Amino acid sequence: MKLITEDQFWNDYVPIQNHLIPEDDDGLAWNGTLFETLRPDLDYVRDQNKQRPERIWTLLEVDDGLVISSGMHYVNRVGFFITEKPWTETTVTEMLEG
Numbered sequence: 001m002k003l004i005t006e007d008q009f010w011n012d013y014v015p016i017q018n019h020l021i022p023e024d025d026d027g028l029a030w031n032g033t034l035f036e037t038l039r040p041d042l043d044y045v046r047d048q049n050k051q052r053p054e055r056i057w058t059l060l061e062v063d064d065g066l067v068i069s070s071g072m073h074y075v076n077r078v079g080f081f082i083t084e085k086p087w088t089e090t091t092v093t094e095m096l097e098g
Helices: 006-013 041-051
Strands: 002-004 056-062 065-070 077-082 091-093
Touching: 002 006, 006 091, 041 056, 041 077
Parallel strands: 002 091
Antiparallel strands: 056 065, 056 077, 065 091
16 A cells, blocks of 8 residues: 655646536535535546546545545545546555644
8 A cells, every 4th residue: 555645646646626516616625626425426436437447536534534545435435536647556645634
């Protein structure tokens, strides 16, 4: 397993913007890159996971806070990211700042 910083995640993998966010939504979580766990976001992430699973990441709630983990996870998920660059091995960020 590879452990990276949050900055490395943003710089090395480059999360894409969530194009499904309504224009009038001023609560752009994670700078507009977080995909929600409900439809229609979930359907889009599932479709992308079928095509390019190595570009899907899950924001997870863990005991002490939040981490971003490579792959699509369902337990303790908060949301999903889709990145421009693929991960090549199981990767997790250090604990995210709250």
